[in-house]
Amino acid sequence: MKLTINGTTHEFEAAANMPLLWALRDILDIKGPKFGCGVSACGACTVLINGEPVRSCTYNVSDVEGEVTTIEGLPINGKLHAVQQAWLKHQVPQCGYCQSGQIMAAVALLNTISNPTDTDIDDAMTNLCRCGTYPKIKAAIKDAAAMLEVNR
Amino acid sequence: MSRLGTITRRSFMGLGVAATGGLAVGYYFYTKPFPNPLIAMAAEGDAVFNPYVKIAADNTITIIAPRAEMGQGVHTTLAALVAEELDVSLDQVNVEHGLPGKAYYNEAMMVEGGPFPFFDEGFMAEATRGSMKVVSKFLALQMTGGSSATIDAFVKMREAGCAARLVLVAAAAEHWGVDAGTLRTSGGVITNHVNNETLTYGEISEAAAQLEPPSKLPLRPRSEWKTLGKSQPRVEGLDKVTGGRIFGIDVQLPDMLYGTVKISPRFGVGAVSVDKNAALKVAGVLDIIDIESTTGSGFGIIAENTWAAFQGADALEVEWATPDYPANTDGMKSMLDIAMATNSDFTLGKVGNVEKEFNNTDSENFFGAVYDAPYLAHTTMEPMNATAHFKDGKLEMWIGTQGPGLAQSTCAALLGIKTEDVTVNTTRMGGGFGRRGEVDVPLYAAAMAAKTGGRPIKVTWSREEDMRHDTYRPIATAQFRASLTDDGDITGLDVDIASPSILTSLLGRTFPSIPAGGTEKIVLEGAFDQPSTIPNRRYQAHIVDLPVPIGFWRSVGNSFNGFFQESFIDEVAHVSGKDPLEFRLSMMNDEEHRPAREVLKKVAKMANWGGSLPAGKGQGIAHALSFGTWVAQVVQVDVTDDVVKIEKVWCAADLGLVLDPDNVKAQMMSGIVYGLSQALGQEITFSDHEVEQYNFYDFDAMRMHQCPEIVVELLENSHRMGGAGEPGTPPSTPALANAIYASTGKRIRSMPLSHAIDFA
Numbered sequence: 001m002k003l004t005i006n007g008t009t010h011e012f013e014a015a016a017n018m019p020l021l022w023a024l025r026d027i028l029d030i031k032g033p034k035f036g037c038g039v040s041a042c043g044a045c046t047v048l049i050n051g052e053p054v055r056s057c058t059y060n061v062s063d064v065e066g067e068v069t070t071i072e073g074l075p076i077n078g079k080l081h082a083v084q085q086a087w088l089k090h091q092v093p094q095c096g097y098c099q100s101g102q103i104m105a106a107v108a109l110l111n112t113i114s115n116p117t118d119t120d121i122d123d124a125m126t127n128l129c130r131c132g133t134y135p136k137i138k139a140a141i142k143d144a145a146a147m148l149e150v151n152r
Numbered sequence: 153m154s155r156l157g158t159i160t161r162r163s164f165m166g167l168g169v170a171a172t173g174g175l176a177v178g179y180y181f182y183t184k185p186f187p188n189p190l191i192a193m194a195a196e197g198d199a200v201f202n203p204y205v206k207i208a209a210d211n212t213i214t215i216i217a218p219r220a221e222m223g224q225g226v227h228t229t230l231a232a233l234v235a236e237e238l239d240v241s242l243d244q245v246n247v248e249h250g251l252p253g254k255a256y257y258n259e260a261m262m263v264e265g266g267p268f269p270f271f272d273e274g275f276m277a278e279a280t281r282g283s284m285k286v287v288s289k290f291l292a293l294q295m296t297g298g299s300s301a302t303i304d305a306f307v308k309m310r311e312a313g314c315a316a317r318l319v320l321v322a323a324a325a326e327h328w329g330v331d332a333g334t335l336r337t338s339g340g341v342i343t344n345h346v347n348n349e350t351l352t353y354g355e356i357s358e359a360a361a362q363l364e365p366p367s368k369l370p371l372r373p374r375s376e377w378k379t380l381g382k383s384q385p386r387v388e389g390l391d392k393v394t395g396g397r398i399f400g401i402d403v404q405l406p407d408m409l410y411g412t413v414k415i416s417p418r419f420g421v422g423a424v425s426v427d428k429n430a431a432l433k434v435a436g437v438l439d440i441i442d443i444e445s446t447t448g449s450g451f452g453i454i455a456e457n458t459w460a461a462f463q464g465a466d467a468l469e470v471e472w473a474t475p476d477y478p479a480n481t482d483g484m485k486s487m488l489d490i491a492m493a494t495n496s497d498f499t500l501g502k503v504g505n506v507e508k509e510f511n512n513t514d515s516e517n518f519f520g521a522v523y524d525a526p527y528l529a530h531t532t533m534e535p536m537n538a539t540a541h542f543k544d545g546k547l548e549m550w551i552g553t554q555g556p557g558l559a560q561s562t563c564a565a566l567l568g569i570k571t572e573d574v575t576v577n578t579t580r581m582g583g584g585f586g587r588r589g590e591v592d593v594p595l596y597a598a599a600m601a602a603k604t605g606g607r608p609i610k611v612t613w614s615r616e617e618d619m620r621h622d623t624y625r626p627i628a629t630a631q632f633r634a635s636l637t638d639d640g641d642i643t644g645l646d647v648d649i650a651s652p653s654i655l656t657s658l659l660g661r662t663f664p665s666i667p668a669g670g671t672e673k674i675v676l677e678g679a680f681d682q683p684s685t686i687p688n689r690r691y692q693a694h695i696v697d698l699p700v701p702i703g704f705w706r707s708v709g710n711s712f713n714g715f716f717q718e719s720f721i722d723e724v725a726h727v728s729g730k731d732p733l734e735f736r737l738s739m740m741n742d743e744e745h746r747p748a749r750e751v752l753k754k755v756a757k758m759a760n761w762g763g764s765l766p767a768g769k770g771q772g773i774a775h776a777l778s779f780g781t782w783v784a785q786v787v788q789v790d791v792t793d794d795v796v797k798i799e800k801v802w803c804a805a806d807l808g809l810v811l812d813p814d815n816v817k818a819q820m821m822s823g824i825v826y827g828l829s830q831a832l833g834q835e836i837t838f839s840d841h842e843v844e845q846y847n848f849y850d851f852d853a854m855r856m857h858q859c860p861e862i863v864v865e866l867l868e869n870s871h872r873m874g875g876a877g878e879p880g881t882p883p884s885t886p887a888l889a890n891a892i893y894a895s896t897g898k899r900i901r902s903m904p905l906s907h908a909i910d911f912a
């Protein structure tokens with residue numbers, strides 16, 4: 001099996017029905033995407049495939065066509081993505097376990113809607129956070145949108 | 153002799169001062185010289201100052217924060233205590249959890265005082281200490297002091313930083329031949345203003361570690377704090393925005409196997425028959441072992457990867473035995489009703505004479521109500537997991553645990569090895585909420601590690617396994633009765649609460665040989681211990697014998713009693729035609745209840761309580777004192793077309809002393825979301841003796857679109873420190889129920905509220 005992840009091509013053996021999440025975590029040792037539910041119900045495992053957010057726990061690795069981006073692939077030349085910077089500025093994470101998925105979902109949102117309203121955020125950000133960081137996530141997304149606007 | 157050799161020998165000799173190895177300071181000094189765990193971990197060239205501080209020659213400063221970081225920011229705040237007195241900034245230090253060590257137990261041990269001599273380090277003594285550490289929080293001692301990592305550490309970790317700084321300065325003074333008083337420290341550098349020379353801590357650390365700190369450690373007054381009292385960025389913040397490999401589930405070892413468990417979904421019984429054939433045929437499944445333990449029986453699936461293990465568990469065909477507890481929730485509820493109808497097991501918070509007062513009250517002046525709350529799961533975001541490596545008679549584990557010492561001793565007992573042959577590496581945790589102190593997770597991993605031929609194994613539970621094998625927040629029901637004056641004031645309050653006993657459940661699965669029973673404050677906490685001037689009061693506990701495993705769930709007994717009592721007070725206020733805020737204030741005095749009055753008044757002001765609201769909107773108020781922290785909240789709802797939208801929550805909290813304002817506010821926010829999540833539909837129910845819920849699709853929590861705007865303000869009227877992680881939870885649910893009443897006139901007395909009304 002051959003996959004391009006964060007710009008690097010990986011060749012590996014995996015059962016065709018293995019979810020992408022477990023291929024990433026257990027076979028390729030890419031630990032950014034987290035396991036939370038295994039049934040597309042929490043979003044902790046969110047990665048991008050060709051820029052689209054995907055819950056990798058229910059996406060067969062053999063079905064992947066195109067480039068996979070995990071949170072490890074967000075920084076460019078060591079510089080954090082605007083969303084990551086905004087997350088730090090607002091001190092969003094508590095336990096942090098959901099945050100890889102939240103950040104990937106936020107990146108995907110800002111890729112499609114550059115200046116999201118509260119309703120846009122509510123609609124796009126369906127990931128679960130048991131620590132209840134939602135108000136900070138919302139604030140950080142708006143800040144990241146502003147940062148990206150400046151750089152545009 | 154090598155430096156490390158000297159250190160170890162000296163510290164074993166029990167000297168207060170241990171050469172290069174470690175200065176025994178602070179609490180470590182005035183009790184007994186436990187071995188300093190940092191000495192064993194120290195690399196060549198590291199100077200170890202005490203169990204909390206290690207400084208390398210290159211000025212790398214490491215602070216040990218020996219408490220579980222599960223999202224509450226404890227590593228940052230504990231490190232800040234040391235950094236403040238060491239005179240370094242937080243971004244200059246590394247923060248580590250460290251290995252379990254008796255040095256880190258110490259004060260808790262003194263407080264807990266199990267029935268064992270101080271020098272007894274046998275399994276039972278250690279096990280009891282471990283359990284008492286958890287248990288003590290909920291016994292009488294909690295009432296006087298509250299309990300939390302920060303309160304525990306407040307003096308001793310500042311002293312550790314202070315002691316280290318004083319010997320560094322003393323060594324520098326010796327080096328320059330000047331008086332220590334002439335030297336200044338800042339940012340890990342010592343400056344001699346006479347000759348304008350500087351020394352980093354690292355440059356002088358070896359010499360400094362030879363010196364003994366003074367017995368009196370002059371801690372900085374609050375007015376001089378540079379780090380404490382100010383909001384700090386999380387020390388592990390960068391890891392948490394970059395997908396860092398910091399959680400137990402991220403552990404990766406050479407030659408590692410993967411596994412999962414399939415434990416009996418019926419509590420207290422095991423398999424009648426099993427067919428492993430189909431499971432063993434799953435590609436990647438290597439072996440299936442039997443697991444027998446005090447926490448559950450079932451099977452461990454050993455595989456080449458986690459996915460294969462999960463599939464193996466699904467394919468494993470097991471017939472489970474039938475237990476003798478009721479098959480469904482209704483049967484369990486009737487056990488609560490029966491307990492309620494029989495004599496109470498114990499009474500707390502008795503004031504005046506309720507019976508006499510009730511006899512003297514006219515029947516029309518009585519008001520009563522019955523409330524109930526279901527079993528709840530913790531559902532930490534990171535499912536339960538542990539990695540274990542058993543080789544040559546020694547076990548090493550990597551686990552996100554709230555009780556590393558307990559994991560160590562119970563796993564040693566399971567494998568029949570010595571406690572010191574078990575090493576526990578505590579990872580960061582994707583949520584804890586009380587779940588991660590349980591020993592089931594390490595026990596199963598240890599049992600599986602014994603069957604891998606010496607290879608390490610990471611055991612990850614599926615979400616379904618996690619949901620169906622929790623130590624649940626107990627089911628509970630309460631009867632409140634009040635006698636009122638003609639003016640509607642309460643003259644007598646009689647409260648009966650029925651619930652199973654958490655301590656009985658905990659001891660049964662953790663230390664089956666220790667008998668449980670007696671007074672368990674948990675059942676009544678959040679009710680009997682609240683600020684009140686009602687002249688006649690009584691709180692009676694009715695303990696129900698149900699073997700469903702129950703445990704500590706964020707705010708514990710307060711999580712249901714807060715809902716019951718603060719709903720009832722609100723009901724009486726409305727029956728009496730009084731404003732719910734004024735009514736509460738009228739039942740609190742101005743002395744010891746002052747923090748409660750102040751947070752109530754503050755939150756009312758924040759929410760513009762009593763102001764006019766558009767139709768459909770309503771506000772509810774509640775107060776709860778838990779873990780030493782006084783918290784008042786106002787919830788505002790909008791109810792349109794019979795659908796409730798939780799719009800806004802205002803929260804005023806008084807912890808006495810705030811060490812990190814933003815972090816405390818974040819904890820309040822988190823506690824509120826955790827609390828409100830219950831109301832939206834959480835409940836663990838039973839049929840066929842098994843939990844009916846599996847995953848987030850049938851046991852969900854609040855999501856972004858349901859989350860209200862939350863505003864938190866902090867007061868400091870209380871003269872004692874309180875905790876931060878839990879006290880935000882108890883007032884949230886009654887404030888919500890009270891708001892729904894204010895908006896709709898509908899009183900909901902049963903959790904989850906979603907049974908009676910829809911939420912957006």
Ligand code: FES
Nearest residue numbers: 036037040043057
């Ligand atoms: S783990 Fe994929 S959505 Fe929860």
Ligand code: FES
Nearest residue numbers: 095096129130131
């Ligand atoms: S930060 Fe803990 S689950 Fe989101």
